[in-house]
Amino acid sequence: MAVYNYDVVVLGSGPAGEGAAMNAVKAGRKVAVVDSRREVGGNSTHLGTVPSKALRHSVRQIMQFNTNPMFRQIGEPRWFSFPDVLKSAERVISKQVSSRTGYYARNRIDVFHGTASFADEHTVEVVCPTGAVEKLVAKDIVVATGSRPYRPDGVDFNHPRVYDSDTILTLSHTPRRLIIYGAGVIGCEYASIFSGLGVLVDLIDNRDQLLSFLDAEISDALSYHLRNTNVLIRHNEEYERIEGVDNGVVLHLKSGKKIKADALLWCNGRTGNTDKLALENVGLKANGRGQLEVDEHYRTSVKNIYAAGDVIGWPSLASAAFDQGRSASGSIVQNDSWRFVNDVPTGIYTIPEISSIGKNERELTQDKIPYEVGKAFFKGMARAQISSEPVGMLKILFHRETLEVLGVHCFGYQASEIVHIGQAIMNQKGEANTLKYFVNTTFNYPTMAEAYRVAAFDGLNRLF
Structure with missing residues (x-):
């Protein structure tokens, strides 16, 4: 058994692992990274963020071609299969792996491929694909092993028509009808993707509103546009059992309903990847969803073991995971x-996309904060008209008296980009974080960012 000594060992090469490793090596530490795959990037690159967003982009292009009258000069609307659009995602994944492999090489970070487990609080054993075992000894260890889809015991994921958000990327055909169980962020994103390909989607939600953490107006807009693309949303439903049949799947709901489709996509929660880490050898224990508890410095109850990313739970976003990993090694x-x-913006890559930062109307009302609303509807924006993207709006919530910006909520074209302007202003001090900034700043015209100026004037006009 080979033994290697390091200052920091990072378990996982997704965003959290990469953030932790790069920050530590830049500080002069000797660093190793362990990943269970033969390629770096973690679930974010191979199964989650990158492939799903690449899929979404391709589907948006198809939808634009099929609905924009200008393209009729080129040809009639076309149908594309799911495997067709998956090829574009595979190309992006390959480029991401290549880039990230280069980062580790340039920074002289040793990368081990295999299954890692704790031998003690300073020692990690890695079982390589060849069966060989390598021992890594480190002063500090960062757990950034990510998460995987939650799989309840009562669902037969071995059935060829039952998928989760990982295995859906192996789908080799395009179903005519698809059941998506779970209407969280992942479920809503895949509902957009498949409905954009012409698939009839049944989206099963166990709550009475889609993505209830969003501003209610934004949630309602998402529901409207999903329904407009033939997504049937079924609220307040829970599954009783899933029956796999020869030519599809039958979902039995507790309400007595039976729904049949060609395939079922399970999108109901995620589980931290801690089950193979032998946590008992260091006195750590994961919760029921496989997640580790950490303090504000991302330290676990073992003083030299840290954790970051999906494996610690909220907010389970690639953007936050990178910063959490960097902070852990910091x-x-x-x-x-x-x-x-x-300070984490919400980015939801449905079609159209959603992004927000700060408080929503419900929270401000509950807190009895006197706020007002400013809106800019994209259908009136020159850039949105030029881009043939009229759907959506920017909504600014601000304090009636101080004009401080309290929340920014955006739905539509480039929402996840637009929100960062509001985020930057909300982080300023004094008058710089008020509505006056948007009124007294010249924005390029035509741009989507100009929506801030329009929304600010709209909000000021509501004051008396």
Whole structure:
């Protein structure tokens, strides 16, 4: 058994692992990364963020071609299969792997491929694909092993028509009708993708509103546009059992309903990848969803073991995971790079997309904060008209008296880009974080960012 010594060992090469490794090595530490795959990038690159967003982009292009009258000069609307659009995602994944492999090589970070487990609080054993075992000894260890789809015991995922958000990427045909069980972020994103390909989608939600953490107006807009693309949303439903048949799947709901489709996509929760880590050898225990508890410095109850990313739960976003990993190693190397990551914008890549930061109307009302609303509808924006993207709006919530920006909510074209302007202003001090900034700043015209100026004037006009 080969033994290697390091300052920091990072388990996982997704966004959290990469953030942790890069920050530690830049601080002069000797770093190793362990990943269970033969290629770096983690679930974010291979199964989650990158492939699903690449799929979405391709589907948006198809929808634009099929609905924009200008393209009729080229040809009639076309139908594309799911495997066709998956090829574009595979190309992006390959490029991402190549880039990230280069990062580790340039920074002289050793990468081990295999299954990692704790031998003790300073030692990790890695079982390589060849069966060989390598021992890594480190002063500090960062767990960034990510998560996987939650699979309840009562669902037969071995059935060829039953998928989760990982295995859906192996789908070799395009179903005519698809059941998506679970209407969280992943479920709504895949509902958009498949309905954009002409698939009839039944979206099963166990709550009475889609993505209830969003501003209610934004949630309602998403529901409307999903229904407009033939997504049938069934609220307040729970599954009783899933019956796999020869030519499809029958979903039996507790309400007595039976729904049949060509395939079922299970999108109901995720589980942290901690079951193979032998946590008992270091005195750690994961919760029921496989997640580790950490303090604000991303340290577990074992003083030299840290954790970041999906494996610690909220917010389970690639963007936050990178910063959490960087902050975890910042706590180790003490180079002033630590921060508690809580300024996290929501980015939901449905069609149209959604993004928000700060408080929503429901929260402000509950807190009895006197707020007002400013809106800019994209159908009136020159850039949106030029881009043939009239759907959506920007909504600014601000304090009636101080004009402080309290929340920004965006639905539509480039929402996940637009929100960062609001985020930057909300992080300023004094008058710089008020509605006056948008009124007194010249924006390029025509741009989507100009929506901030329009919304600010709309909001000011509501004051008396």
